[in-house]
Amino acid sequence: MTAPSAETPHAVLESLRAEIGKAVVGQDAAVTGLVVALLCRGHVLLEGVPGVAKTLLVRTLATALELDTKRVQFTPDLMPSDVTGSLVYDTRSAEFSFQPGPVFTHLLIADEINRTPPKTQSSLLEAMEERQVTVDGKPRPLPDPFMVAATQNPVEYEGTYPLPEAQLDRFLLKLTLPLPTRDQEIDVLTRHASGFDPRDLRSAGVRPVATAADLAAAREAVHKVSMAPEVTGYVVDLCRATRDSPSLSLGTSPRGATALLATARAWAWLSGRDYVTPDDVKALALPTLRHRVKLRPEAEMEGITADSVLTGLLARVPVPR
Structure with missing residues (x-):
């Protein structure tokens, strides 16, 4: 190497x-x-x-x-x-x-x-x-x-x-x-x-x-980025909310939750921090989750997109302080 x-x-x-x-x-x-x-x-x-x-x-x-x-x-x-x-x-x-x-x-x-x-x-x-x-x-x-x-x-x-x-x-x-x-x-x-x-x-x-x-x-440095329990809970709450959405027939699996955790840590490190904030989770939520959910046919007919559903969930799921 x-x-x-x-x-x-x-x-x-x-x-x-x-x-x-x-x-x-x-x-x-x-x-x-x-x-x-x-x-x-x-x-x-x-x-x-x-x-x-x-x-x-x-x-x-x-x-x-x-x-x-x-x-x-x-x-x-x-x-x-x-x-x-x-x-x-x-x-x-x-x-x-x-x-x-x-x-x-x-x-x-x-x-x-x-x-x-x-x-x-x-x-x-x-x-x-x-x-x-x-x-x-x-x-x-x-x-x-x-x-x-x-x-x-x-x-x-x-x-x-x-x-x-x-x-x-x-x-x-x-x-x-x-x-x-x-x-x-x-x-x-x-x-x-x-x-x-x-x-x-x-x-x-x-x-x-x-x-x-x-x-x-760089990967070793990312592994050292800390994540508070409240932020971890926020990731889980977002992913669980996709499973309850009436517009989705398929929500995010636990694999998607671990992916969101990983991308949020990488984004926090690129932003110059050694800890993850809820804003880091929000910043990576759409690209990490949009392909892991599936719209119901009736939602697609109404012009609803995966991004719009996820954006709505980001606005509704309580953000930890």
Whole structure:
């Protein structure tokens, strides 16, 4: 493992966010979400219409990190073995040997993950949860760190396969990338007019600023962030409120509660504190929980969204003092 830099873990992570900004205009919430997921050993699902820099954002993160990266373009004919690897017969040795797939990397870019059928989507379940892949009954560990950064188009777009609940639950965060504001779009066009090439990030000045050792040091610092019992109770109350909501047919599971606890701690550390406040929980509630709840059909027909339900619960659940 490469030695950590001389900077503090917090300074390194701030440098990482600044480096991503050299190529991606706006999308500050998504950038922060990716950093939070790295700190929590989690995976991220990025959703947005085509052309809002989902893939560029992940590629820039990969360039700014001194980690191995591989990309898989998910298509309708992609097979599970194309992701995880398979046994190949060697005629010279008359034996089968394992050929690892692209999942054996530090950062896997799963591009347009909802363009492939559920069978191939599910091939990532074990890798994301157990950090290993089992082929022919033999578990094969993945590198550390390991993170899946998946992009998807909104489910109402043609040719998409909605991710099943079990797959969605493996993602720590679901980040939505909105269309840019007018000023941001002008900035994008100005950069392109000046010669910016999204296929050549090095020419844009994006350089590796963090190593695996830096990430490990930052994770250790996050583990030291304290959480008062009252704040822990607040997390539980929020998650339990989703199970009682009349607009939801599926509420947040205990896995979602532990995810919210983890992301709130990471956000508190990024904010320069060694303790979690209720505001930290509120800040990460939507990206951590929006994909873990399911709307009732009648609520969807009325135009209600998961975000609006969660926002209402945040306003109603008592906040500890």
